[in-house]
Amino acid sequence: MFIRTESFSQYIRAYPFVTALIVINIFIYALTGMPFSWSKELYYQGFGINALVAEGEWWRLLTPMFLHIGVMHLLFNMFSLFIFGPELEKITGKARFITIYMLSGIFANIATYFFGGIETAHAGASGAIFGIFGAFGALIYYTKKALPQLRQIMLPIIILSVIMTFLQPGVNIIGHISGLIVGFIIGLSYFHPKRVVSWRKR
Known part of the structure; x- marks a missing residue:
């Protein structure tokens, strides 16, 4: 289910939103990692700093989800997106997938702002x-025994x-x-x- 057997071109065509998110994150990491003052300023301006959010x-609340603290941080998140994102994009469809991804990231940042303390700074x-x-x-909750392979794989991972x-130290637990x-x-x-049935009728 989560074993990727597609070629590079097949992966891009089948999962365009996952691919776009991976490319954007890697591109921004490369951009902010350049040895220029504007690169460091770009990184600083996008970092999740609660004290500055409080100042307006x-x-x-959006930009931290496209920044990463070090290459291992980036690789871990992009590897997770590469492995688990395609199946969700395939099951839900492109619009629903990007809604889940973006709203989860944004609300994670909002929660970090309200519950993380004014001194909190974060990215990822x-x-x-x-x-x-x-x-x-949620899919496991509804399918119960109907998709045992999904349950066996995803529940331990979650x-x-x-x-x-x-x-782990330094992790944004709230996020x-x-x-x-x-x-x-x-x-x-x-x-x-009921909603899944309506998808199938279209």
Whole structure:
């Protein structure tokens, strides 16, 4: 289910939104990592800094989900998106997938602002990635025993991801858990049996 067997061109055609998000994140990381003053300024202007959000810089509730703190941070998030994003994009459709991803990331940043303290600074796509996990959690909830393979794969991944959130230092716990919850809530709406039936009738 989550083993990617497509060629590069097949992957791009089949999962354009996942591909676009990966490209955007890598491009922005490369851009902000250049040895120029404007690169550092671009990075600073997009970072999630609660104190500056409080002063009216509301774009910082969106931009942190496209910035990463180091190459390993970027690679971990993009690898998760590369593996788990395509199946969700295929199941929900492109518009629903990008809605889950973006709203999970944005609300993770909003929750970090309201509950993280004025001194909090953060960046990363993890809130949106956890939103994908949350959406799969909703699908597991509805399908129960109908999709045992999905349950066997995703449930341990979700549980382990939550556990690691609390064990690893420097992790935005509020962002991770908020993204997971938002993805789950949106998934409950999208995967409701009555709504799924309406998809199939179109």
